[in-house]
Amino acid sequence: MTGFLLFLICLTAAGRIFQMGPLGIPELIIIVILLLIPTGLVIGIVVVAKLVSRGGKRQCPYCEERIDSAAALCTFCGRDVTAPID
Ligand SMILES: [Zn+2]
Numbered sequence: 001m002t003g004f005l006l007f008l009i010c011l012t013a014a015g016r017i018f019q020m021g022p023l024g025i026p027e028l029i030i031i032v033i034l035l036l037i038p039t040g041l042v043i044g045i046v047v048v049a050k051l052v053s054r055g056g057k058r059q060c061p062y063c064e065e066r067i068d069s070a071a072a073l074c075t076f077c078g079r080d081v082t083a084p085i086d
Contacts, residue, residue, distance in 0.1 A: 023031075058069045063077040072082050 056069050057066045059065070060067050060074040060076060060079070060081055062079045062081075063074060065074065065076040067074050067076070067081065072080065074081050
């Protein structure tokens, strides 16, 4: 649906640009929006991927390194991360 709408906007913009010659303000706005949408999508995907990849991690209370949330021993300092901290 959104893709079809964008396609229609693109067609309209392209048609107007070729008919009218020099770019007007509305055409420039459409071109900027069309360039911003993919950029925004890419940034959104990267942010979501980073958030998802952080899901299974927690911080070691001793060495502050990020370790697996299910780990019993820290892979960096080797201490027992299931025991309460003194
Ligand atoms: Zn550690």
